[in-house]
Structures are given as structure tokens and as C-alpha cells.
Amino acid sequence: MPKALPQQRLQQLQQLLRRIDIETSGLASTGWAAVDEALTHTSAGLAINHEQLEFLGDAVLRLAASEYLEQHHPELSVGERSALRAQLVSDRWLAEVGEAIGISDALRIGPTAGGDATALSTLRAEATEALIGALYRAFGSLAPVHQWLTPSWERTSRAVLSDPHRGNCKSALQEWSQAKALGLPTYRTKERSKRHGDPQRFHCHVGLEGWISAEGWGGSRREAEQQAARAALEAIKPAQGS
Known part of the structure; x- marks a missing residue:
């Protein structure tokens, strides 16, 4: 047992693991x-702080996710694996994993950060990635990372692979518009909030002249654009088969 850690702190970490x-x-x-x-x-x-282990965790996460895909989805092409891996290592996914295990209970944060409700998702994502790096450093292998994350990866993979757009609505909308010889969708994205972690920080409007206009919100520019593209795809469903 590490003598440097107070007993209460050690118990917090033990409960989390x-x-x-x-x-x-x-x-x-x-x-x-x-x-x-x-x-x-x-x-x-x-x-001490989480930054170095978050940096390490980013690399460990991508490698472990790549191994997972090689073992569990060998039928996918390299491009398909890359697209799916992007979902398996995303900040949103990390935040959801952190929330599921109650990582905030063991997270030491300052009063300002702790009082910003919109930043909690980002804090959970950062802490989860740092914990991945810590497990790799502590055990010297990817085994505990796979043990922890494989069930979550299985659930996410099922959801993404069952989605006809494979989680990339922008690509699906572009393919549809090009097949109809309508040109490319136009995206206009604006930052509406400066609050880090705000789920509606960015607003996006997507237009396809003569066909559709839709909008979406997201904590990042990419997420807002994906949500706008998803709304557009929902709106043109009756025309997608024509």
C-alpha cells in the first residue's frame, strides 16, 4: 500500500477500480x-496532475481499440475499422464510460472547474483517458484496459454497425447528394457559447439547395455538423429510396 496516500484517498481509488x-x-x-x-x-x-497520463492514455486507447477491432471485427476493411475506431475513442464515448463507473467520485478538481456543470462531461472524458494511461503504466500491459473497456466497445460497435450511416452522417448525406447529382451540402457552423463542455456550444445549419435545410447542436464543431447532417437525412428519408 502506498504510504504517501491518505487512507480515505486510497479507499476512493480502490472502490473505483x-x-x-x-x-x-x-x-x-x-x-x-x-x-x-x-x-x-x-x-x-x-x-501532480492528470495531463501526462492523459497524453499516454490517448495512445494506449487507440492501440487497444485497434487490437479489439482486429480480434472482434476482422471482416471490416481498414477504412471501416478506422471509422469505427473513431467512435470507440471519441470524447463523447470516454465521457459516457467515465459516467458509467462514477469516475467523478474519485476525481480531485478545483472549485471553479467543479462548479461548471457544462464542463463535467469534458472532465470525465479527460479523467477516463488518464486512468487508461495509469492502468497501462501500473500493470505494464494492455490486459487491464481490454478487461475494462471491451464490454463498452462491444455495445458501441453493435450500435454503430447497426446504424445505416455508421455514425458518419456527413459522409452519408454527401454520398446521397452526389448520387442525385445535387452537389455538396453546405455547412454553416457558429460558436454560440464559450463554455467548455457546453453540449450546445456550436450550432450548425446544413443546406442542400432545392432539397433540404436542417440544423444541429453539439459540444464541438464536428458534433454539431454530424447532428445537422443526421437531421437532414431524417428529413429526406422518403426520397432516399427514389
């Missing part, structure tokens, strides 16, 4: 220190 079924009986003090670092946000103003 139990929620993701990680065996911690043999975890060294350096491993616990890594988990503690991952779950200490920069806003807390402490000597």
Missing part, C-alpha cells in the same frame, strides 16, 4: 500513485 473489475491485490505503490495522478485534475492546483 473494483467497479471496473481490476484486481488490485498485487498493485505496487507506484501503481496506486499513477491512479491517484490520473484522477487529480490540473484545476486542483496540486503538485
Whole structure:
């Protein structure tokens, strides 16, 4: 047990790792220190923070997701795997995983960041990615990452692969418009809020002259454009088969 960690803090971290079924009986003090670092946000103003492990976690996540796709979806082309992987490592997916395990319960953050409700999703995503990096550092392998994330990847993969647009509505709308010789959709996206993590920070209007006009909102420019494209596809459903 790491002597540097107060008992209450150690219990917080133990409870979190139990929620993701990680065996911690043999975890060294350096491993616990890594988990503690991952779950200490920069806003807390402490000597350690999550940034380096978040950077490591980004690379670990992409590699582990690539291995998952190779093992579980060998039938997909490289392009299809790349598109699906983008869904399996997205900030939205990370935030959902963090929320599912209650990562906020063990996250040390400053009072300003903690009081910004719109930023909570971003904080969860950052902490989840940092925790992935911490597990890799603590155990020296991808095994605990796969053990934790595979069930979530399975659920997300099923949802994406059952979606006729495969989670990329912009591409689907463009393919449809080109097949109809209508040209390319036009996107106009504006930032309506400066609040980091605001789910309606960006507003997008998409137009296809003579056919459709639709709009969407999102926490990022990309998300807003995807939501606008999805709304457009829903609106032209009757014409898609013609």
C-alpha cells in the first residue's frame, strides 16, 4: 500500500477500480500513485496532475481499440475499422464510460472547474483517458484496459454497425447528394457559447439547395455538423429510396 496516500484517498481509488473489475491485490505503490495522478485534475492546483497520463492514455486507447477491432471485427476493411475506431475513442464515448463507473467520485478538481456543470462531461472524458494511461503504466500491459473497456466497445460497435450511416452522417448525406447529382451540402457552423463542455456550444445549419435545410447542436464543431447532417437525412428519408 502506498504510504504517501491518505487512507480515505486510497479507499476512493480502490472502490473505483473494483467497479471496473481490476484486481488490485498485487498493485505496487507506484501503481496506486499513477491512479491517484490520473484522477487529480490540473484545476486542483496540486503538485501532480492528470495531463501526462492523459497524453499516454490517448495512445494506449487507440492501440487497444485497434487490437479489439482486429480480434472482434476482422471482416471490416481498414477504412471501416478506422471509422469505427473513431467512435470507440471519441470524447463523447470516454465521457459516457467515465459516467458509467462514477469516475467523478474519485476525481480531485478545483472549485471553479467543479462548479461548471457544462464542463463535467469534458472532465470525465479527460479523467477516463488518464486512468487508461495509469492502468497501462501500473500493470505494464494492455490486459487491464481490454478487461475494462471491451464490454463498452462491444455495445458501441453493435450500435454503430447497426446504424445505416455508421455514425458518419456527413459522409452519408454527401454520398446521397452526389448520387442525385445535387452537389455538396453546405455547412454553416457558429460558436454560440464559450463554455467548455457546453453540449450546445456550436450550432450548425446544413443546406442542400432545392432539397433540404436542417440544423444541429453539439459540444464541438464536428458534433454539431454530424447532428445537422443526421437531421437532414431524417428529413429526406422518403426520397432516399427514389
